[in-house]
Amino acid sequence: MSNVSTAVSSVLIAHSEAVRTITLNRPDTLNSFNGEMLTALLEAFEQAAADASVRAVVVTGAGRAFCAGQDLADPLVAPRSDGSHGDLGRMIEHFYTPLVLRMRSMPVPVVMAVNGVAAGAGANFALGGDIVVAAESASFIQAFAKIGLVPDTGGTWLLPRLAGRARALGLALLGDKLPAREALEMGLIWKCVADADLEREATSIAQRLATMPVRALATIRRAFDEAQHLSLGDALVREASHQHALGGSKDFLEGVDAFRNKRAPRFTER
Secondary structure, X not given: OOOOEEXXXXXXXXXXXXXXXXXXXXXXXXXXXXXXXXXXXXXXHHHHHHOOOOOEEEEEEOOOEEEXXXXXXXXXXXXOOOOOOOOHHHHXXXXXXXXXXXXXXXXXXXXXEEOOEEEOHHHHHHHOOOEEEEEOOOEXXXXXXXXXXXXXXXXXXXXXXHHOHHHHHHHHHHOOEEEHHHHHHHOOOOEEEOHHHHHHHHHHHHHXXXXXXXXXXXXXXXXXXXXXXXXXXXXXXXXXXXXXXHOOOHHHHHHHHHHHOOOOOOOOOO
């Protein structure tokens, strides 16, 4: 997927041309999250956001899983000998909330390449990407209720918006395994492909996005998220505001000039 690769703790970072690939790299635990991985993952997103050469990001998992969710053996949450345990709410606030907010505010599009099971926090992390491509063998599991918790990592916000209230509640209350094909039919993900095609398809999408006006792409994501809380009239106001900003950009002028002169555009802004 890339020609340069370096390890950052439990996360692998690779860069090829304008695409940054971030790989969750705890395959022995099905890439379950722990404090170290969450810290490294946030750092990887921050680095990608700050690097002007990055115009799209791909996120995937090493081995046979995308992410099995929170590692319950992590000392941050595991039961202690005295019967107590870590504060889950504080862990969410310290690790997951900054990660989700950073991902949803990236200046470039984020493509999720879901290569296997995505469960609990791993499922909602995957579904929070801009474009989600899953292998046919992949699955999504809202496992929270089975251990007495509610969906987190943005799940309560994402699921009803992606699948509707009835399906979101069914997924969250029952915690059943949802195969990738069914996730596609529900509208939870963009595409489901053969396992052998996942890397190529995700990379192809990211490369295509990288050639586009990424500032506008990031603004589209923000506008969609904003509109979830707005009336039609307020959404129209926000659309006008976004067009005011983008209409004066170099990429808009480049796009119009390329269209008029029947040539391929070359977008450079971020």
